Amino acid sequence: MLKRSVQILALATLIPVAALASSDKPSPDVEAKIRATLTEQGYEVRKVEKEDGEYEAYALKDGQKLEIYMNDKMEIIRIEED
Secondary structure: OHHHHHHHHHHHHHHHHHHHHHEEOOOHHHHHHHHHHHHHOOOEEEEEEEEOOEEEEEEEEOOEEEEEEEOOOOOEEEEEEO
């Protein structure tokens, strides 16, 4: 019975850690580069995240809400309307 409780407790502590690992915040240096790159192109960056190996910036341009996906080279991969 005690062994089962310990297993359940261990599993319960791992689930939130796995959820956090799937969506990360980029380092401050990388976030600054992304913001600078997109600002130079006329975007107003609101938020930057790293998800599934790509950087995702939430931004505005010409009144339109956009999700901008970038790779490690700071190249725009795709842009989607939010």
